[in-house]
Amino acid sequence: MIIIMKPDASAAAIDHIVNFIRQNGLETHLSTGHEVTIIGVVGDKTALADKNLEIAEGVDRILPVTESYKLTNKKFHPEPTIVKVGNTSIGGNNLVIMSGPCAVESAEQVMETAVAIKKAGAQILRGGAYKPRTSPYSFQGMEEDGLRLMKEAREATGLPVVCEVTSQAAIDAAVKYVDMLQIGARNMQNFFLLKEAGKTKLPVLLKRGLSATIEEWLNAAEYILAEGNPNVVLCERGIRTFETATRNTLDLSAVPVIRSKSHLPIIVDPSHATGVRDYVKPLALAAVAAGADGLMIETHPHPEKALSDGPQSLTFPQFEELCNTLRPVAALMGKPLA
16 A cells, blocks of 8 residues: 655654554665655555554545555655666656667677767667577577676777676676666566565666566566665667567557556667667667657677577667767657767
8 A cells, every 4th residue: 555645744743654654564765856755565454454544644545556566666665776787777858779689699799889888879788698599509698708808899989788687697707797687578577586586676778578477577577676776777679479579579568558567767679679670770769759858779790690580680880870860769758879
């Protein structure tokens, strides 16, 4: 449930309610807005039965929260969350683009990519050092060596870096090198991994599962927030349907739905959604028009030689053209791209 305090509620009255709830064995989460303060209550509400909280000093009204997710719920936290990744903020008044290769392959590849995407307008370098692949015989990534290359690219260009983690060992290694952890679609409901990522307090990019509902997605994010880490960015990357013309079916309706249900920022990955580079540009434009806070776009110096997902990767000239095309649309949506 949530307790909405009166606009003129004193700090003492708010503290009294918070302490009273905690004394009864429940957790509280405070959200202070411009006009009112909201106290989110997590735990067994029966402990507060017959406590007459609704008539306590400073209390305006008490509302139940019927959804299973609480901390990610907009009712708990009406103000949009802004997640800071290095020198970049996601969820603010600008469009953020993460770009880079699906898999880190060499020092030259990563550095060349970092320089090119920064020049075009990207603010975050993405790259896979750990690659969960459908086939056990496909390239699985350079692991910690790849992380080192990402860090070197960050030091050279100033771009913060994000990399997917697939295990506890991957998290332990990644925290030494990256600015943001990514939980991929296959691990969206790996609850142990979610909790461990939350414990790092690093920002987490959480991709939607292959067949996950929005409620399941928000509950997965709840695991991270429940560990005391509020820095979660959601990523819509397409879901599995009966359609075979594209790799997945990009659910752009997820953007406004998330906006209505959660305070967390949301970005869109049209590269993984389609699997075809020719479809990336129109869907990137549509994602921005739908209100996305950012995009994840795969780029590669030579997509035809890529060890992973070459067909969906843009060349550097294609990525630069995309950024130039996005600028007027982003500006129209009130989220300009630098």
